[in-house]
Amino acid sequence: MTDGIRIALRVARGEFRLDVDLALPARGVTAVFGPSGSGKSTLLRAIAGLEPDAAGEVRIGGEVWQDAAQRLPAHRRATGVVFQHTALLPHLSVDGNLRYGWKRAGAPQALLDGWIERLALVPLLARRPDTLSGGERQRVALARALACDPRWLLLDEPLSALDGERRAEILPYLEAVRREAGIPILHVTHAMEEAARLADHLVLMDAGKVVAAGPALDVLNRADLPLALREDAGVVLEARVEARDAHGLLTLHTAAGALHAHGPAHAPGTPLRLRVQARDVSLALHRHDDSSLLNLLPATLLGLDPLPGGQVQARLDATGAPLLARISHRSVERLELRPGMALWAQVKAVALLV
Known part of the structure; x- marks a missing residue:
């Protein structure tokens, strides 16, 4: 597969076992959806190279990030990762946080400027992270990840720490990223609203395994899956x-x-x-x-x-x-x-x- 994404990963940690085998499109948003403890975040961390015990294969397009012969460390995998807690550097301004990773990546100035503009960060550049709302911090974290010119954007429950008002505020920005980033996005979530609104492709997980995967609306509308038993079915x-x-x-x-x-x-x-x-x-x-x-x-x-x-x-x-x-x-x-x-x-x- 040269134009898609191949993930075959296994992680064993105590009684928990992650065992997935997926072929994903190398475009649009793939939402990984499931209850807490289903292995969603472990899968994302393994893709990013942050799970040292993860075995298996990760390929994106013609690039091999991990297989039986090699394993690229996290810093050599061209991912932009945004976690639930943004991990912004508290002693730097918003501008300083954005430029810290951007300089290390050697990405074009126009890319940084473009995401500052698209994510409406110009009024925030001089402020410190502790003066920002949760939604503003997530916008900064998104811009920081995208300004490094990643091959793949990985979002680990980026809205789960936000209240309903802040979530509604940032969803349009995520939709803009979906339209304009031009790279595949893996979005881990347990919120039906996010999966329904953002996903082009959906992976449903439970107990470390893939229950279903396919075009988002096909999976969301299947009456034979656990989704149909939820209160918000x-x-x-x-x-x-x-x-x-x-x-x-x-x-x-x-x-x-x-x-x-x-x-x-x-x-x-x-x-x-x-x-x-x-x-x-x-x-x-x-x-x-x-x-x-x-x-x-x-x-x-x-x-x-x-x-x-x-x-x-x-x-x-x-x-x-x-x-x-x-x-x-x-x-x-x-x-x-x-x-x-x-x-x-x-x-x-x-x-x-x-």
Whole structure:
């Protein structure tokens, strides 16, 4: 493989075993997703050369970073790494932190200047790290990594230490990095929001092994994976903005039909990803236009999967788009639901996640 990424790594530490074998695209964002302790961060550290006991193979494009014959040390692997805790040098200004690694890498001045501009760091250059917010520190850490002209950008839960407001603040910057960096990005996360919004390719991990891997929406929308059992289970749909009214209500075109959701101002034609959580979808035998629900979608019931606590997950086909609805067992009995039935899926506009 000369145009992709090959990872076959094994790490043994006490009772924990990491054993992965992956072929990844050498472009876009690969999100590594899974619960705490699943091996996500160990995998990233092994790729970066920071796990001395990691055995196996790491190849990116035509470059061999590790195999049976050789093992490049971390400083010779052209990675830019951003951890949850930014590890900025406290005695240096933002400008000093950025230039420290950039000088060692010998990267062009234009590259450093470009990332300072794209990540809106000009007003922060004279400040010290202890005067920055968590989101600002992460932007500095991103720019520091990218200014060194890496071959691969590795992000280890960069948003997990941030509150919801700061996370929302930095996500657009990560989207800009995704669009403009021109290098593959490995993004380790346990947050569904980040995987759904940023990932082009998704690796689902548990207990040190790969449970599933593939195009992000394919994996996110599979009803047979552990993702479908989470409290925030649902589907992710590709959407395109058609309009936004004066009250912030977006009209979105999706494969399931027109949907309404509240969200930021986006120009018509802007592509988005829309999360529809199973717990926010209700089912009806007939269309009801006399309620506050704005999103009414015709759907076919594909199957009913029992869940703990007397709940049932309904798998639906909405004119070719997948949907999940989490309802009670009593609702299944009352509506006499069975596979093959024609139904109406109902979703509140304020529940959709853009």
